[in-house]
Amino acid sequence: MYMCLEGCKQSFLRCRRFIGLDGCFLKGYYGGMILAAVGRDPNDQMLPIAIAVAEGETKDSWLWFLKLLIADLGGKDFCQTITFMSDQQKGLLPAIDELLPNVEQRFCVRHFYSNFRKRYSGKALKDLMWKAAKASYHQEWEKTMREIRSINPEAHKYLMRTPPRHWSKSWFRFDSKCDVLVNNMSETFNSVILGPREKPIVTMFEEIRCYLMERWARNRSKMIELEAGAVLPNIKKKLLKERERSRFWMCRVSGYMLFEVYNRNQTSEQYTVNLDAQTCSCRRWMLSGIPCCHAITCYMDRKLDPDDYIPHFYRKEAYVSCYEPLIHPTNGQNLWETTPYPDILPPPMRKMPGRPKKSRNKGTYEKAKGANEKAKDPSLVTRKGKANNCIICKQVGHNKRSCKSNANTSQGETSSQAATQSGP
Numbered sequence: 001m002y003m004c005l006e007g008c009k010q011s012f013l014r015c016r017r018f019i020g021l022d023g024c025f026l027k028g029y030y031g032g033m034i035l036a037a038v039g040r041d042p043n044d045q046m047l048p049i050a051i052a053v054a055e056g057e058t059k060d061s062w063l064w065f066l067k068l069l070i071a072d073l074g075g076k077d078f079c080q081t082i083t084f085m086s087d088q089q090k091g092l093l094p095a096i097d098e099l100l101p102n103v104e105q106r107f108c109v110r111h112f113y114s115n116f117r118k119r120y121s122g123k124a125l126k127d128l129m130w131k132a133a134k135a136s137y138h139q140e141w142e143k144t145m146r147e148i149r150s151i152n153p154e155a156h157k158y159l160m161r162t163p164p165r166h167w168s169k170s171w172f173r174f175d176s177k178c179d180v181l182v183n184n185m186s187e188t189f190n191s192v193i194l195g196p197r198e199k200p201i202v203t204m205f206e207e208i209r210c211y212l213m214e215r216w217a218r219n220r221s222k223m224i225e226l227e228a229g230a231v232l233p234n235i236k237k238k239l240l241k242e243r244e245r246s247r248f249w250m251c252r253v254s255g256y257m258l259f260e261v262y263n264r265n266q267t268s269e270q271y272t273v274n275l276d277a278q279t280c281s282c283r284r285w286m287l288s289g290i291p292c293c294h295a296i297t298c299y300m301d302r303k304l305d306p307d308d309y310i311p312h313f314y315r316k317e318a319y320v321s322c323y324e325p326l327i328h329p330t331n332g333q334n335l336w337e338t339t340p341y342p343d344i345l346p347p348p349m350r351k352m353p354g355r356p357k358k359s360r361n362k363g364t365y366e367k368a369k370g371a372n373e374k375a376k377d378p379s380l381v382t383r384k385g386k387a388n389n390c391i392i393c394k395q396v397g398h399n400k401r402s403c404k405s406n407a408n409t410s411q412g413e414t415s416s417q418a419a420t421q422s423g424p
């Protein structure tokens with residue numbers, strides 16, 4: 001079953017061309033999976049586009065889902081201009097290659113690191129891998145990769161097997177104006193539909209439709225108080241961070257709008273900025289559309305306000321226009337028309353081993369992170385620890401069944417005394 005509401009589709013067509021793809025398990029009786037395509041609205045929040053229920057994350061089901069999605073969004077030519085992000089799911093990659101060859105594809109770096117960590121652990125490698133992913137220009141990425149090679153040549157070889165255009169900002173194209181490294185919008189959507197995921201399929205779709213309808217209505221009135229042309233709050237936050245960083249930079253003028261920007265602390269870092277063309281050689285400005293700290297330094301030098309140079313797709317009007325399309329209300333089953341077609345039957349059931357889980361499957365890296373947090377937080381330790389405390393001797397590490405003092409009392413007082421006396 002596939003659902004792409006006209007309102008969602010129209011909203012996406014007014015946003016940046018970036019789609020996160022992900023699959024998550026259904027928690028209901030019949031099992032199966034939800035495949036979802038989630039975009040980003042002008043305020044950098046999730047914008048669900050289409051969802052489907054399939055029997056699993058196979059190449060066939062991704063092919064079927066993507067074909068419908070591509071047709072809905074306006075055909076292959078348009079979809080070639082979209083950037084797709086995924087968790088490198090098995091069936092998904094060949095499906096994208098088949099339908100949209102040469103399309104810009106990114107892999108969620110959190111997921112990519114979690115696979116990397118299974119073979120090559122350690123904080124030094126972790127930091128370097130993330131540094132390589134966050135590097136915004138080729139030279140920085142190459143330098144970081146050389147450092148990785150000097151620590152562990154095998155880890156370097158492993159990383160080089162995945163082309164960096166999939167996982168490092170330094171090789172991303174500028175088309176999508178979105179520089180994210182993680183598929184967090186898809187994760188947010190999966191957690192939002194946690195409740196509906198336990199329901200039978202039609203009920204689940206209905207609850208998701210209601211959620212989307214109300215979300216659209218809420219968002220339509222959300223930014224109404226902002227003044228005309230205002231930069232949206234989440235974008236403003238990012239710009240503020242760049243403004244703070246700009247105090248470490250100074251600029252020298254070359255042409256009226258052409259500068260070189262160098263670090264105050266005399267590091268070797270230096271970039272060229274062209275305010276007319278809106279480019280900086282660090283590439284971050286072109287990746288996100290938000291002026292980088294180097295550009296801000298130059299704007300300040302020219303007594304110009306960087307806020308005025310935020311592109312239109314990050315402003316109030318873009319947000320209002322994005323949520324203008326309506327998700328229309330629908331009638332209940334009492335008003336449905338009877339069709340001549342046979343009733344739809346439930347899908348073939350695949351029983352999964354074990355008790356059904358509700359929370360998302362975490363990667364090993366996230367599990368380790370969670371454990372560290374628990375170790376730091378004493379309240380979490382005692383709450384968790386209580387279950388493992390022995391109720392007889394109150395000691396940690398065993399329960400009443402394997403408790404030594406329990407064994408002693410059950411044998412009677414005299415023998416327990418004898419045992420303690422004849423001990424070591």
Ligand SMILES: [Zn+2]
Nearest residue numbers: 280282292294
């Ligand atoms: Zn820059």
